[in-house]
Amino acid sequence: MTVESTAAARKPRRASKRTSAAKKPQSSEPQLVQLLTPEGERVEHPDYSIDLSAEELRALYRDMVLTRRFDAEATALQRQGELGLWASLLGQEAAQIGSGRALRDDDYVFPTYREHGVAWCRGVDPTNLLGMFRGVNHGGWDPTTNNFHLYTIVIGSQTLHATGYAMGVAKDGADSAVIAYFGDGASSQGDVAESFTFSAVYNAPVVFFCQNNQWAISEPTERQTRVPLYQRAQGYGFPGVRVDGNDVLACLAVTRSALERARRGEGPTLVEAFTYRMGAHTTSDDPTKYRADDERAAWEAKDPILRLRTYLEKSGHADEAFFTELETESEALGKRVREVVRAMPDPEPMSLFEHGYADGNSLVDEERAQFAAYQASFADSAEEGK
Amino acid sequence: MAVEKMSIAKALNESLRHALDTDPKVLIMGEDVGKLGGVFRITDGLQKDFGEDRVIDTPLAESGIVGTAIGLALRGYRPIVEIQFDGFVFPAYDQIVTQLAKMHARALGKIKLPVVVRIPYGGGIGAVEHHSESPEALFAHVAGLKVVSPSNASDAYWMMQQAVQSDDPVIFFEPKRRYWDKSEVDTDAIPGPLHKAVTVREGSDLTLVAYGPMVKVCLEAAAAAQEEGKSIEVLDLRSMSPIDFDTVQASVEKTGRLVVVHEAPVFYGSGAEIAARITERSFYHLEAPVLRVGGYHAPYPPARLEEEYLPGLDRVLDAVDRSLAY
Numbered sequence: 220m221t222v223e224s225t226a227a228a229r230k231p232r233r234a235s236k237r238t239s240a241a242k243k244p245q246s247s248e249p250q251l252v253q254l255l256t257p258e259g260e261r262v263e264h265p266d267y268s269i270d271l272s273a274e275e276l277r278a279l280y281r282d283m284v285l286t287r288r289f290d291a292e293a294t295a296l297q298r299q300g301e302l303g304l305w306a307s308l309l310g311q312e313a314a315q316i317g318s319g320r321a322l323r324d325d326d327y328v329f330p331t332y333r334e335h336g337v338a339w340c341r342g343v344d345p346t347n348l349l350g351m352f353r354g355v356n357h358g359g360w361d362p363t364t365n366n367f368h369l370y371t372i373v374i375g376s377q378t379l380h381a382t383g384y385a386m387g388v389a390k391d392g393a394d395s396a397v398i399a400y401f402g403d404g405a406s407s408q409g410d411v412a413e414s415f416t417f418s419a420v421y422n423a424p425v426v427f428f429c430q431n432n433q434w435a436i437s438e439p440t441e442r443q444t445r446v447p448l449y450q451r452a453q454g455y456g457f458p459g460v461r462v463d464g465n466d467v468l469a470c471l472a473v474t475r476s477a478l479e480r481a482r483r484g485e486g487p488t489l490v491e492a493f494t495y496r497m498g499a500h501t502t503s504d505d506p507t508k509y510r511a512d513d514e515r516a517a518w519e520a521k522d523p524i525l526r527l528r529t530y531l532e533k534s535g536h537a538d539e540a541f542f543t544e545l546e547t548e549s550e551a552l553g554k555r556v557r558e559v560v561r562a563m564p565d566p567e568p569m570s571l572f573e574h575g576y577a578d579g580n581s582l583v584d585e586e587r588a589q590f591a592a593y594q595a596s597f598a599d600s601a602e603e604g605k
Numbered sequence: 606m607a608v609e610k611m612s613i614a615k616a617l618n619e620s621l622r623h624a625l626d627t628d629p630k631v632l633i634m635g636e637d638v639g640k641l642g643g644v645f646r647i648t649d650g651l652q653k654d655f656g657e658d659r660v661i662d663t664p665l666a667e668s669g670i671v672g673t674a675i676g677l678a679l680r681g682y683r684p685i686v687e688i689q690f691d692g693f694v695f696p697a698y699d700q701i702v703t704q705l706a707k708m709h710a711r712a713l714g715k716i717k718l719p720v721v722v723r724i725p726y727g728g729g730i731g732a733v734e735h736h737s738e739s740p741e742a743l744f745a746h747v748a749g750l751k752v753v754s755p756s757n758a759s760d761a762y763w764m765m766q767q768a769v770q771s772d773d774p775v776i777f778f779e780p781k782r783r784y785w786d787k788s789e790v791d792t793d794a795i796p797g798p799l800h801k802a803v804t805v806r807e808g809s810d811l812t813l814v815a816y817g818p819m820v821k822v823c824l825e826a827a828a829a830a831q832e833e834g835k836s837i838e839v840l841d842l843r844s845m846s847p848i849d850f851d852t853v854q855a856s857v858e859k860t861g862r863l864v865v866v867h868e869a870p871v872f873y874g875s876g877a878e879i880a881a882r883i884t885e886r887s888f889y890h891l892e893a894p895v896l897r898v899g900g901y902h903a904p905y906p907p908a909r910l911e912e913e914y915l916p917g918l919d920r921v922l923d924a925v926d927r928s929l930a931y
Contacts, residue, residue: 356711356713357710358711359713360712361713361715361716362679362712362715363715369708369711371704373699373704376672376700376703376704378672379669379671379673379676379700380675382669382673382676383672383673383674383675383676383677383678383679383680384676384679384680385676386676386677387676387680387682390658391680409696410669410700413666413668413672416669417663417666417669417673573714574709574712574714575709575710575748575749576749576773577709577714577717577718577771577772577773578771578772578773580751580847581800581848581849581850582846582847582848583847
């Protein structure tokens, strides 16, 4: 024990440098499940083996490249004023594609607002994700078509929806599973704690997939927790595992295993994907104000796409033609996204009164009629002006 | 026999039993709703008859109760959740307001959220802090929610059926101090629409509008005023969102005077909304400004002071006199 820590122990109530939240706890050296190293080497893990064909590996690579391309296009569209806001997933492609490709069609996904890669895996047209960021709707897709729920902006709320949905799955006697996505910041929310309690108590078939991207806007993970996040699960009575979130193979293997556990009726699992948000939280913030340049540089060396490319090239699972073709496909996606967003019409004014209620509502009827009359008064005065 | 005299508590219990019996997708969730039957025994015996999978005792976490109910509704269930007391709904307020109320609209109508949130509300039972509040305006203000409150056993029975059948989320405020009041319930009747206000006493000099626990007080006030030769009409609003303004308007245009009575604080309360709308609709029919009687802009007081805070017969009659004096 050091002199400093002894002194701190004598004055437990005094704030000292040792107890400051700015000091990194032991979580900075995570025990990660890893199957593909940052250098692109395949490694084995005793609990999570995976055997993918060259075609499957290329498909994962394609997913990640196209997702990144889509994300880059959306960021550019925000800069051009076509979107009001964008939450970039840059750097988190492996966590999202790996977990997303572990899902079956009949599984149900509850995302936060950054799961563009998971949406891609579910078959949601990426342009559908842009309506809410452009300001033409608050969701815009039917969650039941792809079993992909609407984005949830209030942090952590969706973990409870996922838990309730999973309770319903169990009641139905179905063997599908549910996955809830959230971030390291959300782990501080009461709803996440309550969802852990409920899912454990009812043994709900839900996987909690926490993308620890190290930052909740400007607050580091150390501002959310003093223990590694995956260890929280133990206190609730279910397993937690930390996976290299930049390793698409490990994310796939770990999520698949957790989903299978849920299907077998063994209850929830917390997966902490240890990753990094390369860009800003959203296009509204400026990460240069709160994090050091060398931090990003260190994570760039762990880039999820580069490492799989290295492996594909070294193993001979993909040739140059594959990468060239993907580049063309990627540009075409960018072009389509651009065109669709720019052509998105503003909603009709009268749509204000649509969908507030499933059943009729006299108050809405009254206000709709007043608004319609008000709108019509402009048409009348235009008529008079002729 | 279809007509039976029962308490509001019994009517709610019978109604929940009927809902569980008719639709296998109906669930009841909450703290202590199982073996205990709820702290007010509204769910008494239901777990015994329908099992722990249908009548679900939950962890002690209100946001979790409503949040998981939302998930169950998305899976096709129709959860009825019990919040133990009015003041305990606030941990769940976020889930109700930011999630439950808005999800149907956010999905452009593609999904439905048939969740009923039962809240025993209001004062007059000598309870401790957070057990006597009337937060209905906080919910009525939120688009996407329906807010209702029965005042008698028949409405308790039928409005609960209608709330469960609604594809929209319904906040169902139960007047806890009237739980043991008895009246006739016809379980074979064809109920009126959920959001229709009802004239519970005819009159020609002034209209009293109330809902939930205050209907009884207003009926007593009208009876007392009758002895002084004043003819008071009493409306039971039944629904605070939406509000049946047509019925209120028709009554006011007959009597020319309106007093709104509720337990909740007057400031920003439902009385303010009714006064404003009726003034817009019936300005030239009004013989007096619309008056309001309700709680004060003060924390709900300790039990020994609640008689001063809650509108009673005298305060309602005082408002009637003030209105008639114009």
